[in-house]
Amino acid sequence: MEMVTISINGKSISVPKDYTILQAARSAGIDIPTLCYLKDINEIGACRMCLVEVKGARTLVTACVYPVNEGMEVFTQTERVRKARKAVLELMLSNHNKKCLTCARNRNCELQTLAEELNVTELPYEGAQTPSTIDDVSPSIVRDNSKCILCRRCIAVCKKVQTVGAIDATQRGFNTKIGSAFEKSLNETDCAMCGQCISVCPVGALYEKDGLAPVWKALADETKHVVVQTAPAVRAALGEEFGLPIGTPVTGKMAAALKALGFDKVFDTDFAADLTIMEEGTELLNRIKNGGKLPLITSCSPGWVKFCEHNFPDFLDNLSSAKSPHEMYGAILKSYYAEKAGIDPKDIFVVSVMPCTAKKFEAQREELSGTGYPDVDAVITTRELAKMIKEAGLKFNELEDAVFDSPFGDEATGAGVIFGATGGVMEAALRTVADVLTGQSLDKVDYTEVRGTEGIKEATVKIGDMDVNVAVAHGLGNARKLLNNIREGKANYHFIEIMGCPGGCVTGGGQPIQPAKVAAEIDLKAERAKALYAEDKAAGLRKSHENPYIKKLYEEYLGEPCGHKSHKLLHTHYQERPKY
Amino acid sequence: MNKKETVAFNGTKEQEAKLMEAINRHKGSDGALIPVLHEAQNIYGYLPIEVQTMISKNLDVPMAEIYGVVTFYTQFTTEPKGKYHIGVCLGTACYVKGSGDIFNKIKEKLGLTGDSTCTPDGKFSIEATRCIGACGLAPVLTVNDEVYGKLTVDDVDRILSKYTD
Numbered sequence: 001m002e003m004v005t006i007s008i009n010g011k012s013i014s015v016p017k018d019y020t021i022l023q024a025a026r027s028a029g030i031d032i033p034t035l036c037y038l039k040d041i042n043e044i045g046a047c048r049m050c051l052v053e054v055k056g057a058r059t060l061v062t063a064c065v066y067p068v069n070e071g072m073e074v075f076t077q078t079e080r081v082r083k084a085r086k087a088v089l090e091l092m093l094s095n096h097n098k099k100c101l102t103c104a105r106n107r108n109c110e111l112q113t114l115a116e117e118l119n120v121t122e123l124p125y126e127g128a129q130t131p132s133t134i135d136d137v138s139p140s141i142v143r144d145n146s147k148c149i150l151c152r153r154c155i156a157v158c159k160k161v162q163t164v165g166a167i168d169a170t171q172r173g174f175n176t177k178i179g180s181a182f183e184k185s186l187n188e189t190d191c192a193m194c195g196q197c198i199s200v201c202p203v204g205a206l207y208e209k210d211g212l213a214p215v216w217k218a219l220a221d222e223t224k225h226v227v228v229q230t231a232p233a234v235r236a237a238l239g240e241e242f243g244l245p246i247g248t249p250v251t252g253k254m255a256a257a258l259k260a261l262g263f264d265k266v267f268d269t270d271f272a273a274d275l276t277i278m279e280e281g282t283e284l285l286n287r288i289k290n291g292g293k294l295p296l297i298t299s300c301s302p303g304w305v306k307f308c309e310h311n312f313p314d315f316l317d318n319l320s321s322a323k324s325p326h327e328m329y330g331a332i333l334k335s336y337y338a339e340k341a342g343i344d345p346k347d348i349f350v351v352s353v354m355p356c357t358a359k360k361f362e363a364q365r366e367e368l369s370g371t372g373y374p375d376v377d378a379v380i381t382t383r384e385l386a387k388m389i390k391e392a393g394l395k396f397n398e399l400e401d402a403v404f405d406s407p408f409g410d411e412a413t414g415a416g417v418i419f420g421a422t423g424g425v426m427e428a429a430l431r432t433v434a435d436v437l438t439g440q441s442l443d444k445v446d447y448t449e450v451r452g453t454e455g456i457k458e459a460t461v462k463i464g465d466m467d468v469n470v471a472v473a474h475g476l477g478n479a480r481k482l483l484n485n486i487r488e489g490k491a492n493y494h495f496i497e498i499m500g501c502p503g504g505c506v507t508g509g510g511q512p513i514q515p516a517k518v519a520a521e522i523d524l525k526a527e528r529a530k531a532l533y534a535e536d537k538a539a540g541l542r543k544s545h546e547n548p549y550i551k552k553l554y555e556e557y558l559g560e561p562c563g564h565k566s567h568k569l570l571h572t573h574y575q576e577r578p579k580y
Numbered sequence: 581m582n583k584k585e586t587v588a589f590n591g592t593k594e595q596e597a598k599l600m601e602a603i604n605r606h607k608g609s610d611g612a613l614i615p616v617l618h619e620a621q622n623i624y625g626y627l628p629i630e631v632q633t634m635i636s637k638n639l640d641v642p643m644a645e646i647y648g649v650v651t652f653y654t655q656f657t658t659e660p661k662g663k664y665h666i667g668v669c670l671g672t673a674c675y676v677k678g679s680g681d682i683f684n685k686i687k688e689k690l691g692l693t694g695d696s697t698c699t700p701d702g703k704f705s706i707e708a709t710r711c712i713g714a715c716g717l718a719p720v721l722t723v724n725d726e727v728y729g730k731l732t733v734d735d736v737d738r739i740l741s742k743y744t745d
């Protein structure tokens with residue numbers, strides 16, 4: 001790459017020719033405030049927070065979109081720059097619903113941080129206010145336009161990364177607001193409920209629908225047997241809510257916190273992930289043997305499933321009929337576990353802690369109630385769990401590690417834990433399918449070809465004398481690309497893993513929110529995934545079918561994978577949904 | 581969320597064929613949306629949800645983006661014109677002579693609230709116009725091609741009652 005030399009605040013630096021001033025400055029350790037800027041996703045120079053002075057330029061310029069050129073002299077902290085940035089911020093604050101104390105993003109708000117960093121000590125402008133129009137109809141996502149600063153990060157991630165485009169900027173001038181076509185609720189659109197819009201919102205204009213009220217209520221109800229389960233990805237990120245470095249696994253502290261919160265039983269969804277592999281793996285083998293519909297596509301990600309129902313109804317028969325792990329667990333808890341523990345299933349209240357907002361939608365699907373009761377009664381996000389822990393006054397970082405309870409003396413394998421990262425379900429499935437197909441216990445456990453954060457990963461895995469073609473896509477834009485390739489006959493696979501969120505569940509829409517500036521420097525997908533792969537590596541058992549408690553569950557109750565009982569409890573079906 | 585009563589859409593097969601032709605002509609080129617919207621509005625007279633849906637489906641542009649463009653430009657409208665289209669001049673001369681009150685009175689009489697501009701039966705629609713060059717008659721309104729001048733709010737009932745069929 002051709003380099004150019006520029007000076008920033010008198011310091012000479014050499015940077016690639018295609019850099020913007022912002023990139024150049026950050027590479028030299030010089031901070032420039034930003035708000036609408038989202039690396040590679042939203043680079044539109046709209047918010048004007050990144051104004052800098054360029055020698056010879058008529059006006060101040062926006063560093064996030066202004067390209068460098070040879071000999072350019074940039075100044076990032078002159079009086080003119082400071083005054084302009086402050087005025088921009090004050091104007092933005094003049095039309096902002098400043099109820100920070102009760103805001104979902106209080107103390108984790110990029111606007112609030114900037115007000116502090118730019119030393120805004122008074123609010124000189126008073127003017128009209130955008131009315132508070134709250135859309136809380138969706139079971140997953142709430143939008144409040146009075147908090148919105150029109151940065152358009154949500155639009156960019158929804159339209160460009162996820163290729164959904166459920167929201168956009170409508171109207172103009174002061175009346176501009178972000179919303180769906182014809183002012184419909186998100187619930188009436190083809191929104192996948194993935195919550196990536198929440199993850200990128202710098203303020204409190206987007207947040208998850210509250211799931212805590214019914215959970216607290218159940219905990220206070222002595223007639224309820226309240227069971228909680230946590231998804232693999234939660235342990236890889238929950239610590240961030242308590243100031244721990246990104247990628248710190250907190251499995252033990254999380255289990256301890258849940259016990260301290262008063263849940264009657266604290267279970268690990270990883271166990272159900274092993275169960276999913278048994279069902280999904282068997283489904284794959286059956287389809288390959290019996291000439292069934294291929295490729296088989298995973299269905300663990302409810303954002304992906306909803307996207308498929310809206311956009312690719314011709315692929316619904318390709319989706320695995322296996323329920324997602326937490327729904328499977330719910331069904332088992334309200335059947336086998338209820339029987340064994342002698343509890344009436346109507347008194348069992350199952351709470352799922354998920355890295356996901358779409359799981360809230362999934363839990364409401366009527367078809368997910370094979371026992372006559374909803375498999376899962378409440379879904380809360382990783383962020384909401386952190387709120388519970390804080391509200392209960394627990395000192396999370398000082399908690400002594402605890403272990404999960406074991407309903408059937410169970411324990412999960414390493415295969416279950418990697419479900420939380422892109423490629424994890426595929427790898428877990430391959431570990432089992434390879435053993436079953438070859439009839440041996442193979443030494444090969446690591447399928448590194450399906451790991452990593454590349455958008456679409458393809459591999460041909462040799463199992464015995466069969467070449468199994470697999471693909472992994474994460475993020476709905478990549479899913480769309482992959483499925484279009486199949487539709488056009490450009491690609492041919494046996495098995496595909498698709499996760500709705502870029503990075504998989506570790507960077508799901510219900511995970512702790514990191515400011516854009518942090519996310520630009522640290523690859524959250526990779527760092528959080530590391531925590532899961534480390535746990536996998538340290539696990540005694542790393543293949544789902546070797547889990548003795550899974551074997552016991554089949555022996556004592558379910559019979560065989562994809563058998564009669566499994567079908568009733570562990571499998572589901574899908575429906576075409578309108579796109580408009 | 582905000583449901584409002586609107587005129588039922590009754591597009592014809594011919595109109596749809598014309599729209600599809602326009603979409604196919606522009607599809608694939610950069611910035612195809614705005615020329616398609618222009619043609620669609622010429623074909624249907626307005627851009628209701630049904631027309632925007634057809635465009636979204638066939639041009640492969642998200643519905644929210646289309647709605648964003650339609651609501652950004654005042655040239656585009658989601659409301660049809662009624663059988664009797666009333667234009668109330670809000671130019672300077674008419675405005676200082678009270679045409680704003682006349683405009684509001686007509687909306688009230690027709691039961692149009694918020695940004696609705698057409699009665700659900702499709703009979704009347706209303707538009708605030710710029711100066712129509714009849715300042716000597718201010719305040720002025722037009723109903724289709726007929727011009728009414730030197731008005732007060734009390735004239736509104738009389739004028740509307742002329743259009744009964």
